[in-house]
Amino acid sequence: MKDIARDLGVSVVTVSKVLRNHEDISEATRKRVLDRVKELDYTPNLAARGLVTGKTYLVGLVVPDLLHSFFAQVAKSLSRALLKKGYCLIILTSEEDAELEAHEINRLLARRLDALVIASSTTNPTVFERIQRQGLPLVLIDRNLPELHANYVGTDDEAIGLLATEHLIEIGCKRIAHLRGPENSPGTGRLKGYQIALAKHKLKSLPGYVSKPRSVDVQSRESGADLMRQLLALNPRPDGVFCYNDPMAIGAIHAILDAGLRVPGDIAVIGSGNLHYDSELRIPLSSIDQQTDIIGERAGRLTLSLLESKTHPRSKTIIIQPQLVVRASTERTRRPNR
Amino acid sequence: MKDIARDLGVSVVTVSKVLRNHEDISEATRKRVLDRVKELDYTPNLAARGLVTGKTYLVGLVVPDLLHSFFAQVAKSLSRALLKKGYCLIILTSEEDAELEAHEINRLLARRLDALVIASSTTNPTVFERIQRQGLPLVLIDRNLPELHANYVGTDDEAIGLLATEHLIEIGCKRIAHLRGPENSPGTGRLKGYQIALAKHKLKSLPGYVSKPRSVDVQSRESGADLMRQLLALNPRPDGVFCYNDPMAIGAIHAILDAGLRVPGDIAVIGSGNLHYDSELRIPLSSIDQQTDIIGERAGRLTLSLLESKTHPRSKTIIIQPQLVVRASTERTRRPNR
DNA sequence: TTGAAAGCGTTACCAG
DNA sequence: CTGGTAACGCTTTCAA
Numbered sequence: 001m002k003d004i005a006r007d008l009g010v011s012v013v014t015v016s017k018v019l020r021n022h023e024d025i026s027e028a029t030r031k032r033v034l035d036r037v038k039e040l041d042y043t044p045n046l047a048a049r050g051l052v053t054g055k056t057y058l059v060g061l062v063v064p065d066l067l068h069s070f071f072a073q074v075a076k077s078l079s080r081a082l083l084k085k086g087y088c089l090i091i092l093t094s095e096e097d098a099e100l101e102a103h104e105i106n107r108l109l110a111r112r113l114d115a116l117v118i119a120s121s122t123t124n125p126t127v128f129e130r131i132q133r134q135g136l137p138l139v140l141i142d143r144n145l146p147e148l149h150a151n152y153v154g155t156d157d158e159a160i161g162l163l164a165t166e167h168l169i170e171i172g173c174k175r176i177a178h179l180r181g182p183e184n185s186p187g188t189g190r191l192k193g194y195q196i197a198l199a200k201h202k203l204k205s206l207p208g209y210v211s212k213p214r215s216v217d218v219q220s221r222e223s224g225a226d227l228m229r230q231l232l233a234l235n236p237r238p239d240g241v242f243c244y245n246d247p248m249a250i251g252a253i254h255a256i257l258d259a260g261l262r263v264p265g266d267i268a269v270i271g272s273g274n275l276h277y278d279s280e281l282r283i284p285l286s287s288i289d290q291q292t293d294i295i296g297e298r299a300g301r302l303t304l305s306l307l308e309s310k311t312h313p314r315s316k317t318i319i320i321q322p323q324l325v326v327r328a329s330t331e332r333t334r335r336p337n338r
Numbered sequence: 339m340k341d342i343a344r345d346l347g348v349s350v351v352t353v354s355k356v357l358r359n360h361e362d363i364s365e366a367t368r369k370r371v372l373d374r375v376k377e378l379d380y381t382p383n384l385a386a387r388g389l390v391t392g393k394t395y396l397v398g399l400v401v402p403d404l405l406h407s408f409f410a411q412v413a414k415s416l417s418r419a420l421l422k423k424g425y426c427l428i429i430l431t432s433e434e435d436a437e438l439e440a441h442e443i444n445r446l447l448a449r450r451l452d453a454l455v456i457a458s459s460t461t462n463p464t465v466f467e468r469i470q471r472q473g474l475p476l477v478l479i480d481r482n483l484p485e486l487h488a489n490y491v492g493t494d495d496e497a498i499g500l501l502a503t504e505h506l507i508e509i510g511c512k513r514i515a516h517l518r519g520p521e522n523s524p525g526t527g528r529l530k531g532y533q534i535a536l537a538k539h540k541l542k543s544l545p546g547y548v549s550k551p552r553s554v555d556v557q558s559r560e561s562g563a564d565l566m567r568q569l570l571a572l573n574p575r576p577d578g579v580f581c582y583n584d585p586m587a588i589g590a591i592h593a594i595l596d597a598g599l600r601v602p603g604d605i606a607v608i609g610s611g612n613l614h615y616d617s618e619l620r621i622p623l624s625s626i627d628q629q630t631d632i633i634g635e636r637a638g639r640l641t642l643s644l645l646e647s648k649t650h651p652r653s654k655t656i657i658i659q660p661q662l663v664v665r666a667s668t669e670r671t672r673r674p675n676r
Numbered sequence: 677t678t679g680a681a682a683g684c685g686t687t688a689c690c691a692g
Numbered sequence: 693c694t695g696g697t698a699a700c701g702c703t704t705t706c707a708a
Contacts (some may be wrong), residue, residue: 001685011695016687024693041468043448047385047394048685051700056385058428066410066417067614076404076431083430088445090396091429092421093414107426110381130379250618276405277615280588284620339701349679354703362677386701390684 001044004036019044050112059087059303060108062118064096065218068247069275071119073292074141074299078117081300087114087307096182096217098122109134115303119143121216123184137306141299144185144317151306153299153318155290157186160322161193164242164270164288167324169201171332173240173268177209179227179252181244182216190272194242208234220244224251232259239267240330246271246278246287253283253329268330272322284327291320339382342374357382388450397425397641398446400456402434403556406585407613409457411630412479412637416455419638425452425645434520434555436460447472453641457481459554461522475644479637482523482655489644491637491656493628495524498660499531502580502608502626505662507539509670511578511606515547517565517590519582520554528610532580546572558582562589570597577605578668584609584616584625591621591667606668610660622665629658 001019005012010029017025018033036042050056059082063071079089090108094101101121108116115137120128125148131138132150139151161178168176178194181187191210198205211231213223224243228251231238243249249271256267263269263283271278274289298318306313339357343350348367355363356371388394397420401409417427428446432439439459446454453475458466463486469476470488477489499516506514516532519525529548536543549569551561562581566589569576581587587609594605601607601621609616612627636656644651 012685013687013695014693016685017694020687026693029693041471043444045389045450045685046448047388047450048700049687050385051383051389051685051702052687054700066404066414067407069405069407069410072404072407072410075429079404079429079431083442086445088428088430088449090426091413091417092426093417104421106381107424110384111426112383112385133379250615254618277588277619280592280619281615282618282620282622350702351679351704352677354701355678358703364677367677383701386684387703388684389686389701390703392684 001042004033004040004042008032008036016044056112056114057087058111058113059089060105060111060113060116061089061091062094062101062104062108062116062120063091064094064119064121066091066093067218068220069277070142070245070273070290070292073276074119074296077293077296078300079296081297082303085304085307087304094121096121098124102127105131109136114307115139117141117299117303120145120184135312137303139299139303139306141295142186146185149315151302151315151317153295153302154186154320155295155322156319157189158193158196160186160272160288160290161190161195161242162197163193163322163324164190164272165194165197166201167270167286167326167330168240168242168268169197169203171240171264171268171330173238174203175206175209175236175238176203176240176242177211177231177238178205179224179231179241179243179248180210180212181248182213187244190242190244206234206236209238220247221251221254224248225255226251228252228255229259232256232261237267241267241269243269243271246273246275246285249285249287249329250281253281253285257282264328264330264332268332270330274325278325279327283329286327286330287325289323289325291322294320339380342371342378342380346370346374354382394450394452395425396449396451397427398443398449398451398454399427399429400432400439400442400446400454400458401429402432402457402459404429404431405556406558407615408480408583408611408628408630411614412457412634415631415634416638417634419635420641423642423645425642432459434459436462440465443469447474452645453477455479455637455641458483458522473650475641477637477641477644479633480524484523487653489640489653489655491633491640492524492658493633493660494657495527496531496534498524498610498626498628499528499533499580500535501531501660501662502528502610503532503535504539505624505664505668506578506580506606506608507535507541509578509602509606509668511576512541513544513547513574513576514541514578514580515549515569515576516543517562517569517579517581517586518548518550519586520551525582528580528582544572544574547576558585559589559592562586563593564589566590566593567597570594570599575605579605579607581607581609584611584613584623587623587625587667588619591619591623595620602666602668602670606670608668612663616663617665621667624665624668625663627661627663629660632658
């Protein structure tokens with residue numbers, strides 16, 4: 001910028017103004033500057049600009065696992081929403097590890113991001129209190145930490161449990177098991193929905209019918225298969241299973257078929273997430289659609305509104321209603337020929 | 339930092355040195371500073387530091403689509419490799435749109451990244467020449483632009499075509515079609531491998547047997563189905579199909595089954611990429627494994643080596659050898675009971 | 677072992 | 693419409 005100013009015999013300030021489309025610049029000067037800028041193929045340094053304006057146009061996103069289509073989808077739609085306004089996304093993955101997550105958040109904090117969006121792997125709010133203390137706009141997605149009273153965008157998890165379980169009940173399942181998720185808001189919310197559905201229809205959850213992965217990790221598929229094998233050993237064995245998410249459901253189906261049983265004939269299976277490949281699976285998977293792209297998009301809009309309002313607005317909670325998607329894994333009647 | 343210095347009656351320089359673990363600081367001072375830092379929960383501003391050191395510890399990644407598991411996997415392993423050395427990844431998606439890609443690259447350039455990793459959606463090297471002119475370390479992945487002589491990490495695409503096609507030949511296919519990919523290095527490389535395999539075994543590619551999507555976009559699955567429907571209308575119709583990637587293969591299988599034919603009985607299908615859900619599909623998909631995580635990891639290591647060497651080293655090309663993975667979609671003999 | 681001064685590339689503020 | 697000056701938060705260099 002200094003060079004351009006010198007070359008043209010104008011001040012640095014003038015160049016700066018031209019580059020920001022500032023009003024008070026004569027057409028002549030503007031053109032001269034722009035020409036030279038093009039010639040040199042020059043782009044102003046955003047970091048330097050950020051230093052003085054206090055805005056980095058950088059938003060952090062922390063998710064447990066990018067390979068999980070759910071989070072990839074969220075990242076994609078979030079990125080798109082923010083990009084329109086010039087914000088870039090720094091994406092880090094926590095691998096479902098609370099300690100690693102805290103580490104990465106600290107890393108991001110050092111970059112003086114404009115905002116942070118997190119699907120957190122921790123249930124411990126301390127890191128986040130720190131973020132809030134720093135006045136950094138924070139949006140939680142998918143997994144809420146109620147004590148925090150932070151901005152949150154996610155699905156109605158109780159509704160997921162309710163929808164899935166009632167669907168199983170409707171197709172005639174009597175002994176419905178639940179492969180539950182981790183001890184966070186989606187995990188407990190979906191479990192609660194399951195319990196409410198059972199209670200409503202006067203069904204009982206037999207001992208051992210709510211099964212929980214030993215450790216929460218990225219390998220949902222495997223833990224789904226493991227848990228399902230345990231369920232199969234029970235007497236009586238379940239005739240319907242609601243799984244915390246689709247990868248677990250895929251693992252569960254695997255275990256059922258391996259045991260020589262049929263899906264949905266012997267055991268109906270439903271998951272949650274409605275991943276893009278659900279319909280192409282060995283047994284197309286019934287699922288609860290969480291409108292994943294809407295989550296990303298709404299989170300993006302919420303973040304932008306935080307970024308643009310100068311005051312600290314009250315925390316917002318956006319709950320998205322899930323929808324049942326029925327496929328072969330819970331179709332007890334013959335499928336019509338499509 | 340200024341505050342800390344004032345509070346403690348030392349200079350800003352001293353604080354700065356402590357924070358960078360500089361040698362010449364007495365234990366006493368160091369401790370005093372660190373204590374105060376902890377008290378205030380202070381983290382040095384990386385952007386400001388970057389301004390003077392010229393390093394942002396930011397690496398850009400541009401991929402066509404994060405929802406495609408291939409790129410999600412690459413992003414994940416790349417991110418992991420870079421994170422170890424303190425580099426963060428800014429991820430942007432080009433949606434297979436060359437213009438958008440150029441836009442995003444410009445955006446990234448303004449941030450003065452330390453390096454750029456790209457799976458490019460363009461075949462036009464001009465944007466990249468600009469990057470190279472700026473002296474910004476550039477690593478191409480998955481898709482090469484040979485004229486550019488840039489650093490490149492990718493799979494041996496000819497070998498992919500060869501492996502896949504020869505496998506189809508081995509299981510007895512006589513009329514092998516190819517749903518080809520875009521006009522970039524993987525697209526043409528895999529086509530070439532297909533052609534070499536046919537020539538080697540004295541087979542011919544009948545008219546219309548190499549089929550190309552109208553437009554290259556993110557919806558590989560749909561275009562795979564479309565192209566396959568066209569192939570089915572040919573006489574004679576193929577008895578084996580090698581698809582550019584797995585989503586296309588999934589679409590192709592869809593079309594075949596919808597037409598009332600069997601896979602692999604009537605038509606064997608093989609894709610490429612070996613996505614994590616291939617084994618769970620309606621018809622488990624034979625594929626060519628591209629060692630996706632290795633690509634990301636090697637790209638990461640290459641990037642780091644560029645970042646750490648002060649000279650501009652010669653461009654490196656890292657070619658990873660693909661491997662055949664056989665599943666039901668090309669199993670002509672009865673499957674053993676697993 | 678410590679610190680003063682200069683500067684990284686940019687913008688805010690205000691005077692001309 | 694134009695530009696000088698100070699400042700953003702940090703590091704580098706070199707002298708004390």
